[in-house]
Amino acid sequence: MLLAIDVGNTNIVFALCMGDTIVHRWRISTSHDRTADEYAVWLHQLLALEGVSHAHIDAAIISTVVPPALFNLQRLCRKYFQVEPLVVAVGQIDLGLTIDLPNPAEVGADRLVNAVAAHAIWPGSLIIVDFGTATTFDVVSATGAYQGGAIAPGPNLSMDALYQAAAKLPRIAIEPPPEGKGSIGKNTVHAMQSGLFWGYVGLIEGLVARIAAEMPQPVTVIGTGGLATLFHRHTTAIAHVDYDLTIRGLIRLHAINTPKSLNTETEYI
Known part of the structure; x- marks a missing residue:
């Protein structure tokens, strides 16, 4: 499953996606000082409430307009989900336009x-x-x-x-x-x-x-x-x-930039 993270100036949206479907979404206020560990505690509780294990997340993508928030969100993905997040950045990924x-x-x-x-x-x-x-x-x-x-x-x-x-x-x-x-x-x-x-x-x-x-x-x-x-x-x-x-744009960008062999759907209980 794909974890799509949209960082805005006021809120951060975390969306759990399977294929083109947005399965769950959660929102938290944007803070430059929030650590990866704090994100993890909050997000793991929400995943548990929905009956989803963190092990089902096998990919992540981040879009941010708040650069200081990026480091800890990348650390969240690497430390707690063992995935390297794709970051939306001009010149670094294929935007498809x-x-x-x-x-x-x-x-x-x-x-x-x-x-x-x-x-x-x-x-x-x-x-x-x-x-x-x-x-x-x-x-x-x-x-x-x-x-x-x-x-x-x-x-x-x-x-x-x-x-x-x-x-x-x-x-x-x-x-x-x-x-x-x-x-x-x-x-x-x-x-x-x-x-x-x-x-x-x-x-x-x-x-x-x-x-x-x-x-x-x-x-x-x-x-x-x-x-x-x-x-x-x-x-x-x-x-x-x-x-x-x-979030639909993040799903599409992840699909564009992921090899077909890795761009598969994972079912969960």
């Missing part, structure tokens, strides 16, 4: 992994909107060339900045104002909900429209990340949502 940028090494691993998965699933030109700590807009051509994109502060990051900088404003959840309240807030909370949520919808629609206008062919827009489903319900700019897009 080209990078049409002056400096490919600048691109975050998560953005490339999303591009790999989306290009494999949907035909034609794509815009991938990933709602994370930052919201990224990534462009992939119909021929499989990663062409860049845009980076904006994520909704929760924007909300935190507003809460911390304005003494009288409360912390609120990212959601639209209650049904029937419209976009003109009649109290502070509704006004903040309107500005944050509908303002963000405007950002999504505006950037998607601008990027699409620069593309030679029609585009399909894919949403992923924690808030993708929420925004998808309130805008037609996003055509599809795949919450597991990054």
